[in-house]
Every structure is written in C-alpha cells, then in structure tokens.
Amino acid sequence: MDILKRFKDIMSANINALxxxxxxxxxxxDQYIRDIESDLGKVKAETASIMANEKKAKRELDECSxxxxxxxxxxxxxxxxxxxxxxxxxxxxxxxxxxxxxxxxQNYDIAVAxxxxxxxxxxxxxxxxxxxxxxxxTIKAKMAMAKAQEKMNKMGSSISGISNSMSNFDKMEEKxxxxxxxxxxxxELNKPVSDGIDELMAKYDDNSSTNSKIDDELSALKxxxxx
Numbered sequence: 001m002d003i004l005k006r007f008k009d010i011m012s013a014n015i016n017a018l019x020x021x022x023x024x025x026x027x028x029x030d031q032y033i034r035d036i037e038s039d040l041g042k043v044k045a046e047t048a049s050i051m052a053n054e055k056k057a058k059r060e061l062d063e064c065s066x067x068x069x070x071x072x073x074x075x076x077x078x079x080x081x082x083x084x085x086x087x088x089x090x091x092x093x094x095x096x097x098x099x100x101x102x103x104x105x106q107n108y109d110i111a112v113a114x115x116x117x118x119x120x121x122x123x124x125x126x127x128x129x130x131x132x133x134x135x136x137x138t139i140k141a142k143m144a145m146a147k148a149q150e151k152m153n154k155m156g157s158s159i160s161g162i163s164n165s166m167s168n169f170d171k172m173e174e175k176x177x178x179x180x181x182x183x184x185x186x187x188e189l190n191k192p193v194s195d196g197i198d199e200l201m202a203k204y205d206d207n208s209s210t211n212s213k214i215d216d217e218l219s220a221l222k223x224x225x226x227x
Contacts, residue, residue, distance in 0.1 A: 003042045007117050010039060015128045019135065029136045033129065040125045047118040054111035061104045068097045 015032060019025045071094035078087035 003039065003046050003121070004114060004117060006039075007121060010121050011124055013128070015132060016135070019139075025139050029132055029139060033132050033136070036125050036129050036132065040122070040129065043118055043122050043125060047115070047122065050111065050114045050118055054108070054115050057104065057108035057111045061101065061108050064097055064101045064104050068094055068101060071097060 018032070019029060071090045075087040075090035075094065078084070078090060
C-alpha cells in the first residue's frame with residue numbers, strides 16, 4: 001500500500017511545470033518517464049489487490065445484510081407463533097449483526113475509496129505519460145536545433161578568426177609595400193644631382209660620321225628613284 005501513501009504527491013505533481021524549471025529538460029524528461037512507468041506498474045499491481053479487497057468487503061456486507069433481514073423475519077414468525085422469548089433471541093442476534101454490519105460497512109467504504117484513488121492515480125499517470133512523450137519529441141527537436149546553432153556559432157567564430165588573420169596579413173602586406181615604395185623614393189633622393197655639364201658636352205660632340213652615313217644613304221635612294 002506504499003503507493004497509496006504517495007497519492008497526494010502523485011496527484012499534485014505538475015510534470016510540465018517541473019520540466020519548465022529543469023536545467024536539462026531533455027535529461028529530466030527521460031527520468032520522469034521512467035519514474036511514471038515505475039509508479040504505473042505499482043498502481044496496476046496494487047489495484048488488483050485493492051479490487052479484490054473491495055469485492056470481498058462487498059460480499060461480506062451483503063451477506064451480513066441478508067442475515068439481518070433473516071433474523072427480522074424469524075422474530076416476526078416467532079411472535080406470530082406466540083413465542084416472545086424466541087422472538088427476543090432473534091432480535092438480539094439481529095442487533096449483533098447490525099453492529100457487525102457497521103464495521104463491515106466501514107471496511108467496504110475504505111476499500112471503495114482506495115479503489116477510487118487507484119483509478120485516479122492510474123488515469124493521472126497515463127495522462128502524464130502521454131504528455132511527457134509528446135513533450136519529449138518537441139524538447140529533443142529543440143535541443144537538436146540548439147546544438148546545431150551552437151555548432152554554427154563556433155564555426156562562425158573560427159571563420160571570424162580566419163578573417164581577422166587575413167585582415168592582419170593584408171595590413172602587413174600593405175605595410176611592406178609602403179616600406180618598399182619609401183626605399184625606392186629614398187634611393188632616388190640619394191642620387192647625385194647633375195650640374196648639366198654632361199648634357200652640354202654632348203651638344204658639342206662630333207656627330208659628323210653619323211650624319212655622313214645618312215647623307216650617303218639618302219643620295220643612293222634618290223638615284224634609285226631617278227630623282
């Protein structure tokens with residue numbers, strides 16, 4: 001009868017509220033299902049025993065009621081027969097049976113109440129089980145989506161790190177190009193400044209041999225063309 005002692009706990013348990021407060025609902029829901037399956041198994045086992053007690057209590061109550069009616073009829077018969085003492089004995093037996101009936105009625109009422117509790121627990125557990133299984137599918141789907149999103153976030157962080165590395169590399173390349181350009185500029189600045197004498201000397205260099213060759217070629221071309 002231990003399961004009956006847990007009647008209030010089982011009936012007051014709000015599975016959905018407990019899941020909403022759980023840090024890991026995916027893990028907790030499987031545990032709740034196992035607990036309910038265990039309780040449901042105990043309820044079914046206890047129900048058979050309690051129903052047997054109820055039937056027995058009802059049978060004993062009915063038998064006692066029949067005996068009470070029987071003693072009443074015998075008392076009436078005894079009075080009709082003029083046997084008052086016999087009637088008194090039947091009535092005494094009837095009174096004793098009525099006391100027994102009250103005790104049996106209490107036992108029967110308890111058995112009925114216990115049966116009702118077992119039915120309530122059974123229906124509650126079956127309902128909770130169905131609700132949990134529905135929520136389990138929903139929760140596991142959401143957890144899978146959350147894990148996928150978390151994985152994507154991690155991948156995004158890695159890609160961001162690569163992008164940052166590439167950005168840093170571009171900055172280093174840009175810096176190297178700038179250093180090279182500055183070095184070339186500095187090289188040009190370091191060249192000796194010309195005083196113009198070289199250009200002036202070239203003006204007076206003897207170019208007669210070159211000009212003579214060109215004149216010869218020009219004369220030959222004219223003669224060929226008859227000019």
